[in-house]
Amino acid sequence: MPHIDLADVRVLAPNFKRRLSGVTSTIIQLVPVQNRLGQKVAVIGPGLPQSLPHVRFRDLWRLWQLGPDKRPRVWHARRNIEMLPAIILRDILRMKLKLVFTSASQRKHSGWTKFLISRMDAIIATSAKTASYMDVPSTVIMHGIDTERFSPPADKAEAKRAVGLDPNQKYAGCFGRVRHQKGTDLFVDAMIAVLPQNPDWSAIIAGRATGPHVEFENGLKEKVRAAGLADRIIFVGEHTNINEWYRTLDLFIAPQRWEGFGLTPLEAMATAVPVIATDVGAFPELVEGETGEVMARGDLQAMSDSASKWLKNDGKRLEAAMAARQHVAENFTIAGEAENLGRVYDAVKASA
Known part of the structure; x- marks a missing residue:
């Protein structure tokens, strides 16, 4: 597993669920594309391929320092269990983080989820329908796919x-x-x-x-x-x-x-x-x-x-x-999705 130095990372993509899910699949597909675009994304947590750049939990002390671009790093959560530790790191331990959450949910959120969402610096909804369930402003970024892998046959x-x-x-x-x-x-x-x-x-x-x-x-x-x-x-x-x-x-x-x-x-x-x-x-x-x-x-x-x-x-x-x-x-290309995410990251970093 290629552990990389957090000093070189601009964005952390946590995955705190071992079982494969659609969220996990999204991370697996997106991170290599994001890194080809220069976004310097690393994952943290179990259940992800060894081919992805990983950060160790013991290296999180570096979050007290600014990222390689002299701005706070982005913690991009996709589940409640990934929002909560980020809030603790930023608001209690005073680490230099900006928090982004992506929601695909199409139902009313619980009070707990609403609280967690209210502490985020930016919210991404995966569809307009998902955005309609939000009580806070969000940016709609729909998922994309690899149009080279999924392409018509010659015959x-x-x-x-x-x-x-x-x-x-x-x-x-x-x-x-x-x-x-x-x-x-x-x-x-x-x-x-x-x-x-x-x-x-x-x-x-x-x-x-x-x-x-x-x-x-x-x-x-x-x-x-x-x-x-x-x-x-x-x-x-x-x-x-x-x-x-x-x-x-x-x-x-x-x-x-x-x-x-x-x-x-x-x-x-x-x-x-x-x-x-x-x-x-x-x-x-x-x-x-x-x-x-x-x-x-x-x-x-x-x-x-x-x-x-x-x-x-x-x-x-x-x-x-x-x-x-x-x-x-x-x-709906995955490169387009990654570019749109990069714009959200840049916006929250600029607000630091």
């Missing part, structure tokens, strides 16, 4: 062969954790409804079921078998090369009942795949009319009708695919 048939799929079939996909909250059952039920009338289409569910959700997944597999579609609704599990699976798709469906932000529609659109998404998380702010369709959460009939319409219209899917790739490349 879609070959992309399907590469992961063992039939190159003569078209595929609708639903990627992410397999659980009720994610609406995996709605996707399965919609596919059971529409695939019999569309013999040139199959469906892929990529993602992992954990703990109590394993039984939920087993029930879905049994439902698929009972419908006689086990060879056309395929559970492929979790994959580290998920970008290669996106390249096999002709349509992506994000059926979530609830979501904080949700990167999967961006990953699909960056890969030139049209998206049907429910109206949760940031999805309505991500998917535009030309790139796909947004519908009410939990509405199986609407999802089935929409899927049927998109499956049957090759021309519409082709137009949406091209628009989707352009939309993400122009508005």
Whole structure:
């Protein structure tokens, strides 16, 4: 693990949760890009790859000193458990810190969270909807993705062969954790409804079921078998090369009942795949009319009708695919997200 000297660090990105989550994934993807832009970001805490620059807890005494740019360092928290120690470091120990908090929450905050947020120097919301739940001013910075990793294949048939799929079939996909909250059952039920009338289409569910959700997944597999579609609704599990699976798709469906932000529609659109998404998380702010369709959460009939319409219209899917790739490349790159974060850091430092 590359421990670096805190004297060279301008921004600290704490991660105080061991289990992998969307927040952790955001840190993992952002920090290398931020450092390529010269922001000098280091992580602190467990559960992060060794490839990222780490700072040791025992070196935090250096926070009594100014950073390498002769200004306070920025502590960029993304959870309550990361805001609280920062407040102690700054307000009780009088260390030279500016505190930034990013929220993806789309619900009313508890009194405790409101207190923590009130002590921050700057607030970032990951969507306009998230910002609407804030009692204090915030800057909306939506997540971006790596548009080089998530990019269209040169040959879609070959992309399907590469992961063992039939190159003569078209595929609708639903990627992410397999659980009720994610609406995996709605996707399965919609596919059971529409695939019999569309013999040139199959469906892929990529993602992992954990703990109590394993039984939920087993029930879905049994439902698929009972419908006689086990060879056309395929559970492929979790994959580290998920970008290669996106390249096999002709349509992506994000059926979530609830979501904080949700990167999967961006990953699909960056890969030139049209998206049907429910109206949760940031999805309505991500998917535009030309790139796909947004519908009410939990509405199986609407999802089935929409899927049927998109499956049957090759021309519409082709137009949406091209628009989707352009939309993400122009508005949702991870480099753009990092640049916007850098502007917030500069602003809070300037207020020192």
